[in-house]
Amino acid sequence: MASDPALDRVLSEWKNRVRAEYGSSGLAAQVVHWMIQCGFPEEVISVGLRIVQDELVHARLSHDVVVDRGGEDAPMALDIRATAAPTAPEGVLASLVDSILRNFCLGETFAVPLFHAMRATTTVPVARSALDRILKDEAVHRAFGWDALDVLLEIDGSGVRTRAEAALPEMLRWFHTAYGGARSRTTITDTERSCGMINGEEYARIYQACLDEQIRPRFARRGITIP
Numbered sequence: 001m002a003s004d005p006a007l008d009r010v011l012s013e014w015k016n017r018v019r020a021e022y023g024s025s026g027l028a029a030q031v032v033h034w035m036i037q038c039g040f041p042e043e044v045i046s047v048g049l050r051i052v053q054d055e056l057v058h059a060r061l062s063h064d065v066v067v068d069r070g071g072e073d074a075p076m077a078l079d080i081r082a083t084a085a086p087t088a089p090e091g092v093l094a095s096l097v098d099s100i101l102r103n104f105c106l107g108e109t110f111a112v113p114l115f116h117a118m119r120a121t122t123t124v125p126v127a128r129s130a131l132d133r134i135l136k137d138e139a140v141h142r143a144f145g146w147d148a149l150d151v152l153l154e155i156d157g158s159g160v161r162t163r164a165e166a167a168l169p170e171m172l173r174w175f176h177t178a179y180g181g182a183r184s185r186t187t188i189t190d191t192e193r194s195c196g197m198i199n200g201e202e203y204a205r206i207y208q209a210c211l212d213e214q215i216r217p218r219f220a221r222r223g224i225t226i227p
């Protein structure tokens, strides 16, 4: 096993990505099921099904990076809670609104510029090809989130707007902790950069720019204000 601390951080980061991508597949599958229950347009459901599959591929490609960098080629412990979003007591439509907002309008929209920055310095071939595929797919996943929100707004415009404005501040606090503020280690080695990692300052800068330049305007165009 690796004894180089930078390589250890690379392995730990890509193991986290395996878990996150696998969890994203479960979240997308749950969203697809809820969309079927809400009678969503077939073309939107079909993109959702594609996403379920994409995320499984992303998990496998991330696992390939772990193995390529000297990590163990063994199944990883799975947190089953990460594969499903909580069900809202108000019902299926409310659950769907919450998951589309958190995991797609926010999660996938932040993911695109973050993966773009990660890919920019990646030279290790297996990591590079994983990020090529992930970045190509995440743009589709981001569009899916906003398209799904538009369908939800057609179903119940004022209900969805009210729920979104109430829920977004807490959702954004989670993303702020994950991307915007908590990553204090600012130095990063060439080994880490060559394997698709960026430092805490970059996370924070990209998070803020994405929030201000992409997320806020997209919500505003739909009559949803983030406080």
Ligand SMILES: [Fe+2]
Residues within 6 Å of the ligand: 021, 024, 054, 055, 058, 134
């Ligand atoms: Fe993914």
Ligand SMILES: [Fe+2]
Residues within 6 Å of the ligand: 024, 055, 108, 137, 138, 141
């Ligand atoms: Fe995704």
